[in-house]
Amino acid sequence: MGSINSVTGILDTEKLGMTLMHEHLGTVDANAWKAFPDWLNRSQFIDYAVGQYKKAKNRGIDTMVDVTPLDLGRDIGMIKEVSEKSGVNVIACTGIYGNDYGWHLYKDPDYIAGLFIREAEQGIEGTNIKAGVIKCATHKDHIDKNDERMLRIISRVHRETGLPIITHSIGHSGYEQQDIFESEGVDLRKCVIGHLGDLDDVDYIEKVARRGSYIGLDRFSIDTIQPLAVRVKVLKELCDRGYRDQIVVSHDCMCFMDGRDSLNIFGGTWDDFYKENHDDMEYQYTYVFDYIWPALRKLGMTQDDFDQFLIRTPKTFFEL
Numbered sequence: 001m002g003s004i005n006s007v008t009g010i011l012d013t014e015k016l017g018m019t020l021m022h023e024h025l026g027t028v029d030a031n032a033w034k035a036f037p038d039w040l041n042r043s044q045f046i047d048y049a050v051g052q053y054k055k056a057k058n059r060g061i062d063t064m065v066d067v068t069p070l071d072l073g074r075d076i077g078m079i080k081e082v083s084e085k086s087g088v089n090v091i092a093c094t095g096i097y098g099n100d101y102g103w104h105l106y107k108d109p110d111y112i113a114g115l116f117i118r119e120a121e122q123g124i125e126g127t128n129i130k131a132g133v134i135k136c137a138t139h140k141d142h143i144d145k146n147d148e149r150m151l152r153i154i155s156r157v158h159r160e161t162g163l164p165i166i167t168h169s170i171g172h173s174g175y176e177q178q179d180i181f182e183s184e185g186v187d188l189r190k191c192v193i194g195h196l197g198d199l200d201d202v203d204y205i206e207k208v209a210r211r212g213s214y215i216g217l218d219r220f221s222i223d224t225i226q227p228l229a230v231r232v233k234v235l236k237e238l239c240d241r242g243y244r245d246q247i248v249v250s251h252d253c254m255c256f257m258d259g260r261d262s263l264n265i266f267g268g269t270w271d272d273f274y275k276e277n278h279d280d281m282e283y284q285y286t287y288v289f290d291y292i293w294p295a296l297r298k299l300g301m302t303q304d305d306f307d308q309f310l311i312r313t314p315k316t317f318f319e320l
């Protein structure tokens with residue numbers, strides 16, 4: 001048993017239920033939104049998102065981990081409102097997405113760590129809503145100096161708060177993320193190395209898994225990067241090699257992102273788009289039931305496996 005900070009208060013890990021470990025309410029350029037308020041209509045967006053979250057809830061999703069830090073346009077009040085109105089528990093994050101941008105780059109690392117620690121211990125954006133996880137990201141096949149600097153800051157936040165880390169990794173940078181975390185005394189079991197399912201290099205993923213971290217097969221639905229058929233094959237192979245209980249299954253889904261025409265979402269055609277284009281990006285939190293699960297069954301996987309990925313593993317991770 002344990003407890004986690006959710007956006008509506010302390011959540012008992014017994015109440016986590018079926019949990020998607022890497023999702024977003026939406027990602028938006030915070031500066032663009034501030035400069036051009038019509039970039040995203042807040043109340044219209046909330047209505048749409050509540051509908052999507054309710055749909056997920058009706059299918060069995062109890063909790064979502066929202067890994068949107070400040071520079072992906074996190075709006076904590078909006079996240080809380082959608083959580084309350086939909087009944088889906090949401091765990092918000094502190095941390096960062098971009099490591100090369102100036103605002104934090106020329107400041108004392110301890111000072112930046114202190115800001116993230118404040119989000120975990122006091123609250124986010126002036127509220128008393130506390131972060132439940134730490135997000136960080138690297139964007140190239142290998143980490144560079146700025147990535148390393150940020151990973152050391154994130155490690156400090158982890159050491160101070162004890163919050164688990166969920167990363168975004170590209171290519172082979174996940175293993176190098178682990179190197180930095182390890183050198184900073186981070187317990188690698190308290191990390192999800194994210195987006196490993198974008199690769200089909202199972203030997204490499206196994207190398208990451210062997211160090212104890214959780215394996216993020218958390219971009220199911222982004223077929224443009226890796227099709228579903230490959231993603232499920234990788235998952236099955238990792239299970240066959242003995243890593244079933246370290247796998248985290250999620251979508252990296254969102255109700256809004258700058259890179260998509262918002263008309264697709266708000267013009268009432270989003271669901272049609274979903275049905276017609278399921279070989280493209282499948283931004284729906286219910287994809288796990290409609291596409292992943294049927295594909296896994298065909299590979300001989302069982303309800304017990306499914307429950308492991310979505311219920312038991314997230315619980316174990318948060319109770320560590």
Ligand SMILES: [Zn+2]
Pocket residue numbers: 022023024067168252
């Ligand atoms: Zn993401």
